[in-house]
Amino acid sequence: MHHDCMLLARLARVSQEVAATSARSRKTALLAELFREAEAADVPVVIPYLAGRLPQGRIGVGWKVLGARVDPAAEPSLTVREVDDRLTRLAAVSGPGSQAERTRLVGELMGAATEDEQRFLLGLLTGEVRQGALDAVAAEGLAQATGAASADVRRAVMLAGSLRTVAEALLADGPRALGRFRLTVGRPVLPMLAHSASSVAEAVGKLGVAAVEEKLDGIRVQVHRDGDTVRLYTRTLDDITDRLPEVTAAALSLPDERFVLDGEVLSFDADGRPRSFQETAGRVGSRTDVATAARTVPVSPVFFDVLCVDGRDLLDLPLAERHAELARLVPEPMRVRRTLVTGAGDTGPAERFLADTLARGHEGVVVKGTDAPYSAGRRGASWLKVKPVHTLDLVVLAAEWGHGRRTGKLSNLHLGARAADGSLVMLGKTFKGLTDAMLAWQTARLGELAVEEYGWGVTVRPELVVEIAYDGLQRSTRYPAGVTLRFARVLRHREDKRPEEADTVEALLAAHPGVRP
């Protein structure tokens, strides 16, 4: 055995151990032990693998390409480097016949893997390792393995936008290497995210002095400009510069030459009302004929934060100071609308601002503590989004068996509304909002109502009513009413209601006049 090149079997075993332990501290220790053993050349592979991701990112392999089961090898022989080489070649396959070729290559790889290795590879390729440890736990393990402070490692990962880069530097040069990771124009950082609050009053109550900003329903964008060079990144740091020439032009129109801005990109119609999320997303997703797409659905950037300007890193400044810089750099129409409130006794203006924002066709508001720094890569408690919630009483038509910790439970519900002729029309599915107790209860109840058992679940007599919360209505080509619910989740089972009392498609459409099938 070559001890200088790690075997995949070792990773597969550690992954299994990590999955089998619930204590996060123990998971961390297991990962740290493995990282300590890894040779420098293996690190760029071992680290992402144990964080449950491929260093190549997604490589066009899903359940179809994984296809049929392959007989496993009896003895482990694959090294992590060999696996990485094979997957790099696989990722490069394209053109006619590529699906067959990818299937062949995956089969070959699986045939060289033992049963345990197959299980691990399957998780990696589908992006579902389910070992209870992803980037954050891996970063903690890396800190433990190298003796670096975990907060420093976390910060470096946010600024590098990549665990792998930080791992390589750390294992090569030790903790002092972390100082090299600074906010740099042209290198995207993980964006700060928001928590939810159920009302403006709740959000302001938690945050005190706060800015209330409109929440636009588009695509998050991070804009880097260095002189004549502009680059645009999504929330997951994908480079989408080539798709949005208008945004590049907007960045070039600003007075400063070096900055990083955070904002939302979306499309407005001729009257200045925001177009639907679906239209904006379609535009941002278009890559082949950008010129035509830009003519039919032009987009605009609307900024709400600035992370860096003229080489000054603003991340640790309070929002109030960052916003002062933003206001200096970015003219009014290219900035998110906002209002300031002084605390819990002052929610009136915030409520009015929310109502006005909704009237103008936007999604809701984000309430932000004005003292808070920019917590890159974190779901900071200092940003709280508030969106209106709609509810409906719908009838369960069928339910699908869950996976993972929901194995053996009827989890994903098919939801129906009443139509004019008395029939039930499916509007979508949901698995969200269920506690373990609700899951157990509905599994038993739906078992009683079961009509037919399929591999995926059961169809049931349409008698169970559920109260569903959702964020809005959107067009659908999949469902018969031509519309579906956005972000549907279960609030409670309504045994007190009969299916005849459920809501109708007609009423649903009437409640959302802006959306037509």
Added chain:
DNA sequence: TTCCGACAGTGGGGTCGCAAT
């Protein structure tokens, strides 16, 4: 001791691009 922040898991719908049919 209790509370709460951070994480991972469990999936939802739409849209685009590309390959297969």
Added chain:
DNA sequence: ATTGCGACCCCACTATCGGAA
């Protein structure tokens, strides 16, 4: 020309661990 798959946008919510209060 149409269909199916995979990637990647948007995302809500619960359970759990472990440190903060």
